Amino acid sequence: MLARVLLALSLVPALAQALCQPDGQDAYKVRLSIKTALGANAYEWNESEQFLFRATLAFAMRKYTGQETFNVSSVIVCDETPRVSFWFVVTNPNDTATLIPKNAVEEAIRLSRNRINSAFLLSDKTLQFLGIPPTLAPPSQPSLPVWLIVFGVVMGIVTTGILALIIIGFIQRKKKEKTIEDEDEEEKQERIMENGISCETLEGKDGVNNGAYSHDEDRLTQL
Amino acid sequence: MAEEKNTEVSVPELGKTAEERPKWDNKVQYLLTCIGFAVGLGNVWRFPYLCQTYGGGAFLIPYIIALIFEGIPLLHMELAIGQRLRQGSIGVWNSISPFLGGVGIGSLIVSFLVGLFYNTILAWVLWYFFHSFQDPLPWRDCPLNQNKTGYIEECAKSTPVNYFWYRETLNVTPNITDNGDLQWWMVICLASAWGIVYICFIRGIETIGKAVYVTATFPYLVLTIFLIRALTLPGATEGLVYLFTPKVQVLKDPKVWLDAATQIFFSLSLAFGGLIAFSSYNPQKNNCERDAVIVGVINSATSIYASIPIFAILGFKATSNYNDCLDGNILSITNAFNIGDQNVTRENYDSWLKHLNTTHSQEIEDLHLKHCNLQEFLDQSASGTGLAFIVFTEAVIKMPGSQVWAVLFFVMLFSLGLSSMFGNLEGILTPLLDLHVVPKWLPKEAFTGLICLISFLFALIFTMGSGNYWLEIFNNYVGSLPLLIIAFFEIISVVYIYGIGRFSDDIEWMTGRRPNLYWQATWRVISPGMLLVVFLAYIVVQVQQPATYAAWNPNYINFPMTETLDYPGWVFAICILLSSVPCIFIPIVAIYRFIQWIMRRVRQSQNRNPCENHAYEPELQ
Numbered sequence: 001m002l003a004r005v006l007l008a009l010s011l012v013p014a015l016a017q018a019l020c021q022p023d024g025q026d027a028y029k030v031r032l033s034i035k036t037a038l039g040a041n042a043y044e045w046n047e048s049e050q051f052l053f054r055a056t057l058a059f060a061m062r063k064y065t066g067q068e069t070f071n072v073s074s075v076i077v078c079d080e081t082p083r084v085s086f087w088f089v090v091t092n093p094n095d096t097a098t099l100i101p102k103n104a105v106e107e108a109i110r111l112s113r114n115r116i117n118s119a120f121l122l123s124d125k126t127l128q129f130l131g132i133p134p135t136l137a138p139p140s141q142p143s144l145p146v147w148l149i150v151f152g153v154v155m156g157i158v159t160t161g162i163l164a165l166i167i168i169g170f171i172q173r174k175k176k177e178k179t180i181e182d183e184d185e186e187e188k189q190e191r192i193m194e195n196g197i198s199c200e201t202l203e204g205k206d207g208v209n210n211g212a213y214s215h216d217e218d219r220l221t222q223l
Numbered sequence: 224m225a226e227e228k229n230t231e232v233s234v235p236e237l238g239k240t241a242e243e244r245p246k247w248d249n250k251v252q253y254l255l256t257c258i259g260f261a262v263g264l265g266n267v268w269r270f271p272y273l274c275q276t277y278g279g280g281a282f283l284i285p286y287i288i289a290l291i292f293e294g295i296p297l298l299h300m301e302l303a304i305g306q307r308l309r310q311g312s313i314g315v316w317n318s319i320s321p322f323l324g325g326v327g328i329g330s331l332i333v334s335f336l337v338g339l340f341y342n343t344i345l346a347w348v349l350w351y352f353f354h355s356f357q358d359p360l361p362w363r364d365c366p367l368n369q370n371k372t373g374y375i376e377e378c379a380k381s382t383p384v385n386y387f388w389y390r391e392t393l394n395v396t397p398n399i400t401d402n403g404d405l406q407w408w409m410v411i412c413l414a415s416a417w418g419i420v421y422i423c424f425i426r427g428i429e430t431i432g433k434a435v436y437v438t439a440t441f442p443y444l445v446l447t448i449f450l451i452r453a454l455t456l457p458g459a460t461e462g463l464v465y466l467f468t469p470k471v472q473v474l475k476d477p478k479v480w481l482d483a484a485t486q487i488f489f490s491l492s493l494a495f496g497g498l499i500a501f502s503s504y505n506p507q508k509n510n511c512e513r514d515a516v517i518v519g520v521i522n523s524a525t526s527i528y529a530s531i532p533i534f535a536i537l538g539f540k541a542t543s544n545y546n547d548c549l550d551g552n553i554l555s556i557t558n559a560f561n562i563g564d565q566n567v568t569r570e571n572y573d574s575w576l577k578h579l580n581t582t583h584s585q586e587i588e589d590l591h592l593k594h595c596n597l598q599e600f601l602d603q604s605a606s607g608t609g610l611a612f613i614v615f616t617e618a619v620i621k622m623p624g625s626q627v628w629a630v631l632f633f634v635m636l637f638s639l640g641l642s643s644m645f646g647n648l649e650g651i652l653t654p655l656l657d658l659h660v661v662p663k664w665l666p667k668e669a670f671t672g673l674i675c676l677i678s679f680l681f682a683l684i685f686t687m688g689s690g691n692y693w694l695e696i697f698n699n700y701v702g703s704l705p706l707l708i709i710a711f712f713e714i715i716s717v718v719y720i721y722g723i724g725r726f727s728d729d730i731e732w733m734t735g736r737r738p739n740l741y742w743q744a745t746w747r748v749i750s751p752g753m754l755l756v757v758f759l760a761y762i763v764v765q766v767q768q769p770a771t772y773a774a775w776n777p778n779y780i781n782f783p784m785t786e787t788l789d790y791p792g793w794v795f796a797i798c799i800l801l802s803s804v805p806c807i808f809i810p811i812v813a814i815y816r817f818i819q820w821i822m823r824r825v826r827q828s829q830n831r832n833p834c835e836n837h838a839y840e841p842e843l844q
Contacts, residue, residue, distance in 0.1 A: 031558065035565035081561035133372070147353035151415060154353075158418040165425050166668050173666070 019099060020078035020089045026099040028106075029130040031085040037126035045084045049120075050077060054088075056119045057109075061090060061100070064108035069093035106132050244309065245428050246504050252432035254514060256501055257302075259439035259642025261491050261522040264344065264611075267639060270490070271530035272606030273482055275466055278473030283527070285474065285483035290523050293753045294487040296745035297710060298498070299515035300717055305499035306511050307729045311653030312496030315503075316713075319721045325812030326716065327654055329709045329805040330496030333701060334650030336801065337495070339678055340697040341647060342420060343685040344608065345640045346413040348633050350392055351612065353412075355629035362387035363620045381783035384617045389775045392612070396688035397776040398788055403688015410686050413679065420641065421675040424648050425668050427656075428504055431645045438638040438645075445635035446529055449628075453535035456622065462538015465601045466530065481764070484757045489702065491522055494710040497646030500653035510734045512742075533610075540618035541600035548595035555590050608691075611636060648674065692772055696790075700798045704765075705805040707758045712809060714751050723747060770795050 021027060030053075035042045043049070054075040061070040074093050080086040090100040109116065109132055117127055124134035247253040274282045308315045313327030354361050365378035365386060373379070378386035389395050396403040423434035453459055473479055492498065502511065546569065553567045556575065560583070567575045580587050605614045611632075619629045651674055655661060661670050685694050717726055723746060731737040738746075773785035790798065 033564045035563075082563045083557065083561040084564065085558075085561055146357045147350075150353045150356055151411065154349075155415050155418065158415065158422055161422045162418065162425065165422065165430070169426060169666070169668055 019091060019097075020076040020087060022079045022087045024087070024089060024099075026102045026105070027087045027089045028102070028109075028132070029085060029087050031083065031128040031130065032120070032122065033126040033128075034084065034120075034122070037122050050080075052119060053077075056112075056116050057088065057090065060108045060112040060116060061105075064104070064111050067093070244504065246506070247428065248432055250509075252428075252435060253501065253505060254517065255435045255439040256428070256431060256642070256645065257498060257514070257518045258521050259435050260497055260501070260646030261518055262439070262442070262525045262639065263490075263492070263643035264636060264640050265486075265490050266522065266526040267529045267533065267636070268608075268610040269606050270486065270526040271466070271533045272604055272610065273486055274530055275534070275604050277476075277479045277482065278470035279465070280467045280469035281471045281473055282479065282483065285480045286487065286523070289480075289484045289487040289753075290519060292745055292749050293484055293757075294491050294493075294523075295515055295519040296742065296750045297488075297493050297714060297754075298491055298519050299512055299742065300714060300746060301493060301498045302502040302511040302515050302518075303726070303730055303733070304717055304721075305502035306505045306507060306509060306733060309503045309507070311500045311503060311655075311657045312650060313654035314657040315499055316716065319716055321816045322813045323712070323716050323720065323809075324816070325809035326709055326712045327496065328808040328812065329705060330494060330499075331651055331654050332805040332808070333705050333709065334495045334497065334647045335678070336697060336701045336805075338644060338647035338651070339682045340685060340694045340701075341640060342416050342644055342678070343413060343682050343690070343694060345420075345637055345644070346409065346416040346686075347392065347608070347612065348636045348640065349416055350408070350412045351616070352630065352633035352637065355626055355633060358626060360616075360620055360625050360629060361391070362616050363625075377777045380777075382617070384613050384620075385783065387616075388612045393691050394688055395691055395775050397778065397786075398774050399689050399692040399772065399794055400791055401689060405683060405686050406688070406690075409690070410683065413682060413686055417675050417679040417682075420644050420648070421672060423641065424645060424652075424671050424675070427652060427667060427671065428501070428649070431649070435642055435645065438642040441638045442635045443525075445631050446532060448631065449532040449536070450528075452622075452628070453532040453539065456535065456539040458539040458542025459535035460538065461542060461597065461601065462534045462536070463531065465538065466534040477760070478764070481757060481760045484753060485703075485761065487523075488710070488754075488757070489706065490526065491519065492643065492646055494706040494713060495646060496650035496654065500649040501646070503653065507733055512730065512734050512736070512738070533615075536618045537604075537614065538601065540614065540621065541597060541603070543618075543621045544600045545595055545597045548593050548600075552592045552595065555592060556587075559586060559590055692774070695772060696794070696798055697801065700801045701805070704758075704761065704802045707754060707761065708806045708809075711751065711754045711758060714746065714754065718746050718751070770798070 022029070032045065034045065051072065054072045054077065057075045058070045058072055061074070062068055070090075070093050074091050074096075075088055076091060077086050077088045090105050092098045092100055109129055113124065117123055120127055247256075274280075304315055304319075305311075308318050310318065311327070312330040313324060316323040316325075316327040362384045365374035365383045367373070368375045375386070377390060381389075393409075394403065394406050423430055423438075502514075505511075549569050549572060553569070553572055556562065556579065557564065557567055560579065562575075576587070576592075603614075615632065616629070619625050619632065622628050648671075652671065655670075684690065687693075717723075723743070726746075727738050727743070770790045771787050772790060774788050776782065776786045779786045
């Protein structure tokens with residue numbers, strides 16, 4: 001009995017290894033770039049981190065399926081490299097010999113992608129699930145595009161400026177016309193100018209009779 | 224012909240209260256306006272490109288020679304003749320000889336046509352300015368496609384910056400015959416550009432003089448800020464070394480000298496009539512010789528000064544692209560060979576590659592690693608709108624605090640272009656005012672508004688889908704050949720028809736000093752000679768170049784490369800028309816006046832007795 005149990009126990013890891021195959025039908029490759037993401041604060045990838053990964057994945061499966069039977073042991077990891085990259089599969093908690101199909105795993109990961117990333121302080125780019133495209137964040141669209149707001153502000157200032165300048169110019173022109181009229185009247189009263197020569201200087205001068213322009217005698221031909 | 228020569232050139236008297244000629248508030252306004260007119264977008268995006276293409280520091284030699292022997296003499300001539308005759312371009316040439324009125328009309332037409340497309344470029348700058356207040360900048364990322372599974376194909380194949388320019392800004396059509404619709408966003412940007420221009424131009428030099436305190440000085444402030452910032456960026460020194468390393472053997476190519484001469488000529492904004500208009504508002508006793516030298520030197524110094532931050536930033540961009548290229552390769556190698564993260568760095572990349580090539584050469588080949596060469600990235604130069612809206616915007620997104628730099632850059636471009644627009648518009652306004660085509664009851668504000676409105680309506684062509692292609696046509700055909708012809712006629716008429724002796728006397732009266740040998744030599748022989756050579760060489764080069772344009776066609780096989788298409792026949796006819804219409808007025812007006820003169824002579828020869836005046840025949844009783 002004991003021997004059978006021991007045999008079964010020793011077969012389990014071997015069986016587990018057989019289930020997790022690189023390029024397997026239901027297997028996913030994971031690639032982490034910890035040093036790229038965290039630089040000096042990068043942590044070492046060891047067994048405990050691996051444990052966290054399997055736990056997080058189990059959590060993702062639980063969340064997606066609603067079954068609380070998934071455990072750390074359901075997630076099997078193989079082919080680890082110093083890159084840090086590895087393959088993993090998820091076994092069915094009810095039947096450890098079968099694997100959860102690829103689509104289900106993908107959906108589960110997509111649903112909890114943010115939580116998985118945060119557990120490792122990584123992002124979609126630095127914690128890559130090969131074959132699962134990163135969820136593209138749709139750009140935030142404010143209700144009114146920002147550029148129209150800036151345009152509105154600029155146009156408002158410009159229109160106000162134009163109107164102000166036109167009105168000021170109009171008022172200035174009216175004022176100038178009034179002062180010219182006032183000045184003209186005053187001038188008329190003070191000095192009468194004709195051709196730049198004040199009429200006062202012409203007083204007393206009778207002018208010169210220009211014989212060339214006196215037509216009176218030559219109007220009628222002399223008989 | 225002799226009668227015309229002896230007629231006194233009519234100079235409007237000072238002190239006429241009815242229509243006093245407007246004048247500058249002070250000398251600084253006048254100088255800043257002239258500098259602002261000369262210093263434009265070309266100083267920032269054409270000169271650095273030429274410098275880089277034509278052997279870096281070595282290009283300065285033909286450039287400075289062209290400035291001394293062509294630029295400054297022509298500039299002095301325009302400022303002096305405007306100041307002496309106190310009229311706009313049409314009035315000035317009419318005064319020198321009625322047969323030359325066509326030169327002024329040519330200037331007017333060129334100013335109008337150039338103003339149309341120049342302000343459209345400012346509308347584009349405004350569009351980018353409006354979009355610089357977002358985080359992240361809209362040209363950083365590609366927009367998602369309809370089902371949100373990936374990026375839009377056109378953007379994914381080219382770059383987000385290209386996509387934003389060609390699709391979201393211009394919405395360009397694949398070829399020039401496909402007009403597309405008026406893009407509403409471009410129309411409102413164009414309206415705001417013309418609105419801003421109008422508010423500065425509303426009362427002619429009265430308002431321009433005030434506006435120019437800001438628009439002419441602000442670019443220098445921004446250039447200095449950019450200079451300080453750019454020099455601290457990684458890769459800046461590579462860019463500067465690349466720009467200024469002189470390659471003296473380039474000087475053997477005549478094309479370099481041709482481009483230096485044309486660049487000086489177009490950079491100083493000669494032959495637009497704007498400089499004549501500005502100097503016509505000066506008091507007559509003003510040292511125009513010193514003004515010309517100041518404006519010419521500052522214009523060239525600005526070009527050189529602007530190229531430093533531009534190239535520092537381009538060097539930074541090239542280094543960033545090179546590093547991205549390297550990083551891409553490093554990631555490929557790290558992933559393929561499962562090497563530890565960050566074990567392959569930029570520094571040891573070469574040794575890793577060498578090692579892996581010896582051991583796993585087949586796999587390395589399968590990776591299709593990109594060939595990363597810093598020189599290649601530095602060679603990706605651009606000029607014109609490509610520099611500002613594609614290359615520079617890409618550099619800005621890599622700089623920390625991108626929004627600030629983008630806003631500063633586009634405001635600088637806008638004020639550079641705005642001060643140049645003032646010159647274009649004054650080149651239209653002043654001659655029309657001097658010709659008294661404006662009815663007395665129409666206030667100046669309304670007339671300037673009318674000019675802006677008409678220009679805006681015409682410029683709507685450039686807001687269509689094919690607008691960018693039409694703008695290139697206007698830029699190449701209007702803003703080039705007609706100016707050379709007009710400038711040539713200007714200097715010939717001043718030197719040989721007005722008379723260099725008389726001109727020298729005028730300058731002596733205005734400045735107190737007779738023009739020395741340098742001016743005499745350049746005005747009489749060297750500058751007209753250089754203009755003629757440049758003009759002929761320009762024609763030869765243009766004729767040899769096929770009439771093609773670069774079209775952005777997403778369905779092109781080699782997309783994202785631009786497709787080279789020929790201009791259709793009718794478009795090419797329009798190009799020829801644009802080049803020739805401004806110039807055709809020179810002979811037309813000359814012939815018209817000649818016919819008038821002939822008819823007057825015929826009428827006079829029929830009068831035997833000049834003293835007999837039939838109007839006064841006494842009536843016989």
